[in-house]
Amino acid sequence: MKYPDGFIWGVASSAIQIEGYPREDGGGESVWEKFCTRPGSIAGDDDISIATDSYHRYEEDISLIAEMGVKNYRFSTSWARIDPFGDGNWNEKGLEYYDRVVNCCLENGIEPWVTLHHWELPQALEDRGGWRVLETAQAFARFAGMMAQRFKGRVQRYFTINEMQCVLQLGYKFGIHAPGCKLDLEGQFACYKSFLLANGYAQRAVKAADENAQVGFASTGRLCYPETNSPEDMEAARRASFRLFDDDWIFTHSMSMDPICRGELHPEPGSQLEQLARQITPEEWKIIHCPPDFVGVNVYNGAEVRATADGGEEYVPRYTGYPKTALKWPVTERVMNEGILHLWRRYGIPLYITENGLSCNDKIYLDGKVHDADRIDFLTRYLRQLQIGMEEADVRGYFHWSLADNFEWHSGYGDRFGLVYIDYPSQRRIMKDSALWYKGVVASNGESLT
Numbered sequence: 001m002k003y004p005d006g007f008i009w010g011v012a013s014s015a016i017q018i019e020g021y022p023r024e025d026g027g028g029e030s031v032w033e034k035f036c037t038r039p040g041s042i043a044g045d046d047d048i049s050i051a052t053d054s055y056h057r058y059e060e061d062i063s064l065i066a067e068m069g070v071k072n073y074r075f076s077t078s079w080a081r082i083d084p085f086g087d088g089n090w091n092e093k094g095l096e097y098y099d100r101v102v103n104c105c106l107e108n109g110i111e112p113w114v115t116l117h118h119w120e121l122p123q124a125l126e127d128r129g130g131w132r133v134l135e136t137a138q139a140f141a142r143f144a145g146m147m148a149q150r151f152k153g154r155v156q157r158y159f160t161i162n163e164m165q166c167v168l169q170l171g172y173k174f175g176i177h178a179p180g181c182k183l184d185l186e187g188q189f190a191c192y193k194s195f196l197l198a199n200g201y202a203q204r205a206v207k208a209a210d211e212n213a214q215v216g217f218a219s220t221g222r223l224c225y226p227e228t229n230s231p232e233d234m235e236a237a238r239r240a241s242f243r244l245f246d247d248d249w250i251f252t253h254s255m256s257m258d259p260i261c262r263g264e265l266h267p268e269p270g271s272q273l274e275q276l277a278r279q280i281t282p283e284e285w286k287i288i289h290c291p292p293d294f295v296g297v298n299v300y301n302g303a304e305v306r307a308t309a310d311g312g313e314e315y316v317p318r319y320t321g322y323p324k325t326a327l328k329w330p331v332t333e334r335v336m337n338e339g340i341l342h343l344w345r346r347y348g349i350p351l352y353i354t355e356n357g358l359s360c361n362d363k364i365y366l367d368g369k370v371h372d373a374d375r376i377d378f379l380t381r382y383l384r385q386l387q388i389g390m391e392e393a394d395v396r397g398y399f400h401w402s403l404a405d406n407f408e409w410h411s412g413y414g415d416r417f418g419l420v421y422i423d424y425p426s427q428r429r430i431m432k433d434s435a436l437w438y439k440g441v442v443a444s445n446g447e448s449l450t
Contacts, residue, residue, distance in 0.1 A: 001387055003446035008397025010072030011065055011419065012355055013054075014118035014162070017406040018061075019078065020051035025093035028084025029123040031130075031171075035178035046412030052404060052422050057429075058101050064420055064429060065403065066108040068439045073110050074354060074399045075101070076118035076162065079143055086125035086139050088146075095150060102154050113399075114151065115159040115218065116144050116202065119167055119178070126179050131172065131191035131198075141201030148209035155213070159296055159354070160202040162218040164195040169250040176410050185246060189276040192250075193284070196259050200287040217260065218296035218354045221252040223339030225332070227306035227316050234338075236313035237305040241342045246271045253297075253343060261347045263289030294396070296354030297343060302335025325358040325378070327415055333381035337389040344393035351394065355401035356382060359415040362405070362432065370421040370432040379434070383441070383449050400438065404429065 016022075016032050023029070036047035054061055065073055079086075081094040105112045117140060125136050144160060170177035172191050183191070199217055206215045224240040226233035242254040244267040249255055259265050263285060267273035280288070304316040323331040336356070343351060360374045379400070386395065404420035407413060413424060419435040422428075440448045 001447065001450050002444070003387065003390070005445075006396075007445060008072050008352065008399075009070055009442040009445075010074055010113065010397060010399040011068075011070055011403040012074040012399040012401050013403045013406065014076040014115065014120075015078040015081070016048055016051075016076075016118065016120045017402075017408070018052045018054040018404070019081075020049060020053045021055045022048060022078070022081065024055060025097065026084065026091045027078065027081035027094055028091070030078065030080035031121045031123050031126050031178035032119065033080075034123050035180055038180065041176075041180065042410055043412040043414050046407065048407055050427075051407045053427050055097065057427065059104055060429060061403065061420075062101075062104045062108055062110065064431065064435075065110055067431070068419070068435055069442045070438075071110055072113060072397065072399070073105055073403070074113040074115060074159070076115035076120070077147065078120050079117060079140075080120055080122040082147075083122055083139070083143055084124070086122040086128070086136075088139070088142050090146065099150075102151060106154060111157075112155050113157045113159070114147070114155050115162050116140075116147060117160065117198075118162040119171070121179070130179060131167070131194045132187065134194060134197065137194045137198035137201055140198040141205045144202035145205030145209045148206040148213055152210040152213075158206050158213060158215045160199050160206070160215060160217045161195060162296075163220045163298060164192070164199075164256055165219070165221050165251050168192055168195070173250065185272055186276065188250070189273070192255070193280060196256075196288040197284065199260055200290040203290045203292060214293040216292035216294040216296060216352075217256070218298055219253050219256045220298040220355075221255070223253070223299060223302045223335050223342060224305040225302055225334040225338035227304055230307070232307035233305070236307040237338065238342050240303070240305045240313045240315070241339070242346070244268060244271075244273060246273050249273055257295065257343070257347055259288050261291050261295070261349055292349065294350045294352055295343075295347070296352050297340065298355035298401070299335060299339065299353065300356065300358070301330045301332045302339045304332070304334075325374075326361045327359040327411075329358070331358075331378060331381070333378075333385045336382045336385040340386065340389045340393050340395060344395075350396050352397040352399065353386065353395065354399050356398065357401040357417050359408070359417050362416045362421055364421065364423065364430065368430075370430050372432045372434045375432070375434040376437045379438070380449055383446065387446065387449070
């Protein structure tokens with residue numbers, strides 16, 4: 001069974017995780033650069049000073065994408081590298097670096113898909129209030145419009161913001177990601193509203209700069225699948241996927257997709273979140289409600305749900321020995337079928353799987369190769385389920401996370417998600433078995449999965 005003709009196969013990365021050398025050529029400090037200086041914030045006290053040195057090795061990395069036969073590369077640009085003080089005084093040398101990356105993709109027959117904000121806020125903007133204040137949303141729109149003008153005719157597809165859910169929950173609620181804040185619900189909601197406004201401003205800025213560009217955003221969050229195919233269980237899984245409770249609202253797709261795609265937000269009645277949502281003015285809703293050309297879905301696992309006798313829903317406990325990744329995330333391939341269908345049925349907007357993959361305990365074997373059978377098994381399971389879901393859902397592409405091993409946020413360099421192994425002491429790149437397997441999947445347009 002092949003995927004549809006024209007299906008997009010790609011790989012993904014982000015600037016802060018791969019580039020290294022954040023201050024080279026006039027780059028500015030980002031919130032992640034500063035966060036890494038806090039003792040104990042990153043496993044092993046790792047930092048982003050070198051990462052995978054893609055700032056100097058981008059040509060080698062892009063040549064590996066071409067070697068795999070992959071024709072689409074989703075990568076992010078560092079806002080801090082280009083806009084060091086968050087004031088629109090652009091760093092030309094930073095822009096020239098991304099000129100080279102984009103041009104290198106095109107020369108290799110690879111389409112660049114650019115993410116404008118993958119958690120890399122300039123520290124100067126954080127010092128002036130960060131996502132708590134409207135200035136940041138306006139600064140992001142200015143940045144987005146400039147980037148679309150700069151790359152007009154070379155870049156056709158943009159993602160405005162990657163996973164506002166993770167920035168809010170991990171960076172502003174729990175403080176385990178940059179900028180390391182622990183805000184109350186009201187403070188979290190102020191940041192959330194700024195993100196929504198930033199997306200609305202930025203989508204319009206990209207379109208104004210390049211009317212031929214397509215623009216969306218990348219979302220993540222809770223997705224559930226039913227214990228059985230009974231109508232009751234299926235409805236319970238749908239409800240559980242989209243509920244917004246005061247203590248469990250951030251890590252949901254509905255918190256981003258309901259306002260942006262549908263112009264509405266429906267927290268649980270009587271909640272503090274419901275009271276905060278009422279403070280969004282009609283004028284702000286006009287900016288926030290901005291249906292995109294597509295939505296990226298970052299999905300790694302889901303939760304099994306069943307209906308209760310009283311018409312509610314409950315999570316099904318995982319059995320002892322349930323399969324897990326090296327990060328102890330559960331392996332739940334059905335989320336790529338029923339979970340994705342929830343999103344398609346609710347929003348009806350074309351979807352791309354913009355992140356999917358797993359961390360494995362990869363190593364170089366005695367034969368000099370990297371054998372990652374766990375990754376091949378995981379991806380085969382997930383991609384087969386996606387095929388089933390696509391009998392109904394309009395899913396137009398799949399980007400594996402990630403191209404290569406990289407800096408995994410507070411986990412440092414201890415987790416490996418890549419198709420390409422990075423030997424950090426030497427920065428040598430080694431294509432894993434999964435990279436060769438993925439090459440076959442791409443070449444056969446998914447037929448090799450059967």
